[in-house]
Amino acid sequence: MLSENNSSMPDPSQDRRAMRRFDMRLPATVKGAGIDLDEFATETQNVSARGVFFYLDRTVAEGSRIEVTLTFPPHITLTESVRVRFTARVVRVEKPLPASRVGVAAFIEEYEFLRSNANVDYVNDLQ
Numbered sequence: 001m002l003s004e005n006n007s008s009m010p011d012p013s014q015d016r017r018a019m020r021r022f023d024m025r026l027p028a029t030v031k032g033a034g035i036d037l038d039e040f041a042t043e044t045q046n047v048s049a050r051g052v053f054f055y056l057d058r059t060v061a062e063g064s065r066i067e068v069t070l071t072f073p074p075h076i077t078l079t080e081s082v083r084v085r086f087t088a089r090v091v092r093v094e095k096p097l098p099a100s101r102v103g104v105a106a107f108i109e110e111y112e113f114l115r116s117n118a119n120v121d122y123v124n125d126l127q
Contacts, residue, residue: 021046021053026070028054030104033065033087044070050108052088055101064090066106069114086111 024047029039042054052068060066069085086108094103 021048021051024076026072028052028068028070030054030056030066030068033067039069045103051091051106052108053103053105055097055103057100057102059096059102060090060093060104062090062093065109066090066104068106083114084111085114 024044026044026047028042028044030042031039040056040058042056045053045055047053047070052070054068066088067085068088069083072082072084074081087110088106088108090104091107092103092105094105096102
């Protein structure tokens with residue numbers, strides 16, 4: 001018989017994810033949006049159509065806008081590698097782990113596909 005107070009079951013109202021997340025370790029760079037600051041290298045932990053989660057070695061303020069550039073490799077795109085740059089808003093910052101890594105969850109607000117250098121060379125050769 002099931003107990004009405006089963007605390008091991010997650011409360012569906014607590015999970016605010018609207019889209020399915022995929023565990024993807026993709027190399028990425030992160031910087032403040034609209035700010036001419038250094039980029040920081042990282043790796044995504046999971047990605048969805050509306051968000052991304054990664055770790056940084058420094059803190060980021062919740063609510064701040066960031067710019068993330070990542071590359072989807074051929075085994076994911078089933079074609080060439082695809083670079084994507086998007087602007088996102090930080091919605092959650094997790095406390096640093098023992099290795100001083102800060103978890104960052106960000107909501108993607110807008111994105112653009114970037115040309116690879118090979119595509120630019122091909123277009124230039126056509127002209």
